[in-house]
Amino acid sequence: MDNYSILFPSQPSSSSYLSPHLSHMQSNMVTSQADTSLNGYLGMREEGYKKVSAITQQSHQNPSNGTQQFDVKNEKKKGLKKERKPRYAFQTRSQVDILDDGYRWRKYGQKAVKNNKFPRSYYRCTHQGCNVKKQVQRLSKDEGVVVTTYEGMHTHPIEKSNDNFEHILNQMQIYSGFAPSFGSVTH
């Protein structure tokens, strides 16, 4: 199958985007305790672009521990011209849709998605010259689960105190040892 590496990007030279904070997360992982009740976490990386198909369909297999998997079928057929940025998808169990990661995001769209009663929201990083995007979507099958997909990487340091971010992190459990069983999980 394609190369879906679990966990986070580890780009060598950019020091100020997600990964430093994410690794920070891992060292800080604590169990949940507050009202946001995040108790599941999964990070994965999408290589390529286009179509994350049917997220809602297979992401139902492990409702107990909150870790789920979803299929990323992409592979530009012909064009290949399109610059395909890697995308990094995270699933979190959260009551809130907006996970404040310390960056400022401006919402630029919202769409209803098929097989999902919740809309997907599209955000862009407001920092000048930084065109990182993210999508946030709640699963209809398991409405405690929020999928956040990051696209691109930040070219600037975090914009505000990440106290809140850490606060959230403190409520997360990171399943770093999650053994991937990706295949074509298509339906």
Next chain:
DNA sequence: CGCATTTGACCAGCGC
């Protein structure tokens, strides 16, 4: 008043 959000329209890719 400036900035963020909302929301419908528009567009492109893909499957049938």
Next chain:
DNA sequence: GCGCTGGTCAAATGCG
């Protein structure tokens, strides 16, 4: 070729 779906744009609106 057509219709469906996902993604983006931009005008209108709301809020601090």
